[in-house]
Amino acid sequence: MPRRILLVIGHPDPGPQRLCRALAKSYAEGVERGGHILRLIDIAAIDFPVLRRAEDFEHGAVPESLKSAAEAVVWAEHLVFVFPLWLGTMPALLKAFLEQVMRPGVAFAYPEKGGGFPKTLLAGRSARVVVTMGMPGLFYRFWFLGHGIAGMRRNILNFVGIKPVHETLFGMVGSGGDKKHGKWLEQMRRLGERAG
Numbered sequence: 329m330p331r332r333i334l335l336v337i338g339h340p341d342p343g344p345q346r347l348c349r350a351l352a353k354s355y356a357e358g359v360e361r362g363g364h365i366l367r368l369i370d371i372a373a374i375d376f377p378v379l380r381r382a383e384d385f386e387h388g389a390v391p392e393s394l395k396s397a398a399e400a401v402v403w404a405e406h407l408v409f410v411f412p413l414w415l416g417t418m419p420a421l422l423k424a425f426l427e428q429v430m431r432p433g434v435a436f437a438y439p440e441k442g443g444g445f446p447k448t449l450l451a452g453r454s455a456r457v458v459v460t461m462g463m464p465g466l467f468y469r470f471w472f473l474g475h476g477i478a479g480m481r482r483n484i485l486n487f488v489g490i491k492p493v494h495e496t497l498f499g500m501v502g503s504g505g506d507k508k509h510g511k512w513l514e515q516m517r518r519l520g521e522r523a524g
Contacts, residue, residue, distance in 0.1 A: 330364045331523040334404035338411030338422035342372040347460050347501055347509065352410045354513040355458075358520025367400045371425045378424045385431055386438075398429045406454050406523055407490065409480075413461035413468070417476025426484055435488035448489030455485050455493045456524065458516070465497030494524070 339348040436446040
C-alpha cells in the first residue's frame with residue numbers, strides 16, 4: 329500500500345555536490361520505484377526567519393515561506409531527514425526549521441486549562457534520520473552515545489508523537505570512495521522503495 333512520505337534535505341549548503349543531496353535523491357528514486365507518494369523540502373532553498381522569543385514560538389504563526397512545509401509535516405505518514413553531523417548534532421538551519429514547523433497548533437497542543445503534558449498532534453507517523461559524518465558511525469553511537477540524534481529523536485520527534493524513529497548513519501564520508509558511496513546510494517534506494 330502506498331505511503332505518504334516527506335523527505336527533508338537538511339544540509340544548509342545548496343551545492344549539488346553534497347553527499348546528503350545524492351542520498352536524498354536515491355531515496356526519492358526508491359520511493360518512486362515503490363509506488364509511494366513523495367513531497368520534498370530542501371531547507372537550503374527556503375528563506376525563513378529564526379525564532380528568537382518564546383512568545384513567537386508559542387503564539388506566533390508559521391512564517392509564510394514555511395506554511396507548505398508545516399502542511400507537509402501534517403500530511404506525511406513517514407518523515408525522512410537527511411543531514412550532516414555538525415558539532416555532534418544537526419546543523420543550526422535544520423534546528424531552526426524544526427522550531428518553526430514543529431510548533432503549537434501544528435505538531436502539539438498545550439493543555440487548554442494549563443498544566444499537564446502537551447497533546448501530541450503527529451501520533452501515528454514514523455521517521456528515519458539519515459546522518460553523514462566524518463567519524464565512524466559506531467564511534468559516534470557508542471562513544472558519544474549518539475547524543476545529537478538522540479536529542480532530535482526524543483526532544484523533537486517523539487515529543488510530537490512521531491515514533492518509531494529509525495537511524496541510518498554513514499560514517500567516514502570523506503574517505504568513503506565511489507564504491508562505498510555507491511553502496512550507500514543503493515541502500516537509500518531500498519529504504520525508499522519500502523518507505524522505511
